[in-house]
Amino acid sequence: MPQFYILSAMSQAKAYAAMSPTTPLQPWTFNRREPGDRDVRIEIAFCGICHSDLHTVRDEWGPAAYPIVPGHEIAGRVTAVGKKVRKVKVGDPAGVGCMVNSCRKCANCRAGLEQHCSGGLSFTYNSVDKDGTPTQGGYSSHIVVDESFVLKLAKHQPLERVAPLLCAGITTWSPLKRFGAKKGTRVGILGLGGLGHMGVKLAAAMGAEVVVLSGSAAKKADAKRLGAHDFVLTSDAAAMAKNAGRLDLIVDTVSGTHDVGAALGLLKTAGTLALVGASPKPLELPAFPLIIGRRTVAGSLIGGVAETQEMLDFCAKKKVYADVEVIAPREINTAYERLARGDVRYRFSIDLSRL
Numbered sequence: 001m002p003q004f005y006i007l008s009a010m011s012q013a014k015a016y017a018a019m020s021p022t023t024p025l026q027p028w029t030f031n032r033r034e035p036g037d038r039d040v041r042i043e044i045a046f047c048g049i050c051h052s053d054l055h056t057v058r059d060e061w062g063p064a065a066y067p068i069v070p071g072h073e074i075a076g077r078v079t080a081v082g083k084k085v086r087k088v089k090v091g092d093p094a095g096v097g098c099m100v101n102s103c104r105k106c107a108n109c110r111a112g113l114e115q116h117c118s119g120g121l122s123f124t125y126n127s128v129d130k131d132g133t134p135t136q137g138g139y140s141s142h143i144v145v146d147e148s149f150v151l152k153l154a155k156h157q158p159l160e161r162v163a164p165l166l167c168a169g170i171t172t173w174s175p176l177k178r179f180g181a182k183k184g185t186r187v188g189i190l191g192l193g194g195l196g197h198m199g200v201k202l203a204a205a206m207g208a209e210v211v212v213l214s215g216s217a218a219k220k221a222d223a224k225r226l227g228a229h230d231f232v233l234t235s236d237a238a239a240m241a242k243n244a245g246r247l248d249l250i251v252d253t254v255s256g257t258h259d260v261g262a263a264l265g266l267l268k269t270a271g272t273l274a275l276v277g278a279s280p281k282p283l284e285l286p287a288f289p290l291i292i293g294r295r296t297v298a299g300s301l302i303g304g305v306a307e308t309q310e311m312l313d314f315c316a317k318k319k320v321y322a323d324v325e326v327i328a329p330r331e332i333n334t335a336y337e338r339l340a341r342g343d344v345r346y347r348f349s350i351d352l353s354r355l
Contacts, residue, residue, distance in 0.1 A: 015140035018057035047138035048073030048164035071138030075163040093153035097166035154316035161321035172199035175274035183207030195253035264289035
């Protein structure tokens with residue numbers, strides 16, 4: 001039988017929250033529910049900072065409902081479980097990603113694609129849970145989540161480096177798996193940031209030949225260190241021409257406007273470019289590289305619960321973790337400014353024990 005506690009209806013959580021789109025994040029205390037029969041309470045050890053946190057709190061993706069406690073790359077330890085919980089027990093390491101609930105009934109949910117729930121998906125923050133309460137994320141002391149959306153973590157892992165797997169990891173894992181990255185395939189990772197660096201590590205661990213595509217020559221050494229087999233400078237026309245038709249798959253992690261047509265030219269016949277970076281402006285998509293090469297442009301959004309667990313288990317086995325800079329909560333606003341400048345290698349991970 002799992003351990004569980006009988007607790008009062010609400011508990012106070014400490015957090016850092018955005019009160020408006022133009023003010024710095026600040027300390028805030030709010031109420032979280034106590035675990036119901038199928039709930040798990042996790043004391044948060046570390047939470048990664050995702051670029052979507054920055055976009056959300058600045059109301060760039062809208063609509064934003066303040067106060068907002070961001071954070072959906074959550075790793076910690078279970079401190080309480082409801083009496084019907086079977087997935088984890090008190091003391092277990094556990095994580096929470098981008099979702100905390102879904103309808104469980106629609107075709108997508110039944111197929112393990114909860115991220116595409118058509119009956120009402122509850123994101124980890126800036127959303128509404130099934131009980132009607134606003135969700136608040138991982139820049140906080142603890143979180144309470146239905147066990148169906150709790151991810152199991154292997155013991156004795158560096159939780160500060162595991163936390164970013166809950167978004168950056170699954171975001172790149174999903175298209176790599178879906179489009180068949182394995183030994184014998186050539187995979188391009190376009191952009192070497194928080195997402196890109198995980199794409200390199202995962203594709204290499206899958207056995208693929210990995211080529212980093214970047215506009216910054218300064219990232220060549222890091223690309224090789226992270227596991228890439230080759231590096232192509234996208235601003236070098238000769239290098240791009242030399243690598244035309246070389247790749248089976250490109251995972252495009254760039255979140256700004258960029259030349260998709262040039263990247264398409266690097267794909268083999270029937271190759272795929274999978275977009276995971278969300279550009280704020282529409283991208284130009286030339287027809288001829290698609291038509292002549294019978295190529296495909298696809299999109300990919302995180303992954304379902306089962307797929308995320310598969311990714312975490314793979315990373316535990318292969319010892320694949322994010323490269324992080326650990327910060328204290330009081331450094332969040334500085335980290336946001338650095339993130340906006342691209343000044344991070346490659347993920348900030350907040351130490352919530354210092355909250």
